[in-house]
Amino acid sequence: MTQVKSAEIRCIICPNGCLVTVKERPDGTYDTEGAGCKRGIEYTEQEYREPKRMLITTMRIEGGMLPVLPVRSTKELPKQRIFDAVKYVSAISIKAPVKMGTVLVPNLLKLGVDVIASRDMEKKAK
Numbered sequence: 001m002t003q004v005k006s007a008e009i010r011c012i013i014c015p016n017g018c019l020v021t022v023k024e025r026p027d028g029t030y031d032t033e034g035a036g037c038k039r040g041i042e043y044t045e046q047e048y049r050e051p052k053r054m055l056i057t058t059m060r061i062e063g064g065m066l067p068v069l070p071v072r073s074t075k076e077l078p079k080q081r082i083f084d085a086v087k088y089v090s091a092i093s094i095k096a097p098v099k100m101g102t103v104l105v106p107n108l109l110k111l112g113v114d115v116i117a118s119r120d121m122e123k124k125a126k
């Protein structure tokens, strides 16, 4: 008998929070149960195949009003690369001032995702 791989995944797209069972068929397609809508099917199948997350972290900044600047990725990146991404970004130090949306790390770890400033950061008053 062929072993069917499966996982239960909570859909977080809307407050309903459907618990969805995703079963991988031998031909690589999926059989999905429990999703309340098509978006949930797409989300949970993506989560099963390759979970992705936004990178939301901080970067050191010299001469700013605060010692660190909140930063984020422009798109989701593979969940399994989040730790590497945080480590890479935490090793960088930039100089104030910085405008919100400024690209601070283009093509992070060659993932096709940029890291941008989540807010303005003025220079610290002397």
Ligand code: SF4
Pocket: 011, 012, 013, 014, 015, 016, 017, 018, 034, 035, 036, 037, 038, 039, 040, 041
């Ligand atoms: S499957 Fe659809 S209805 Fe259910 S939580 Fe996800 S988005 Fe909401």
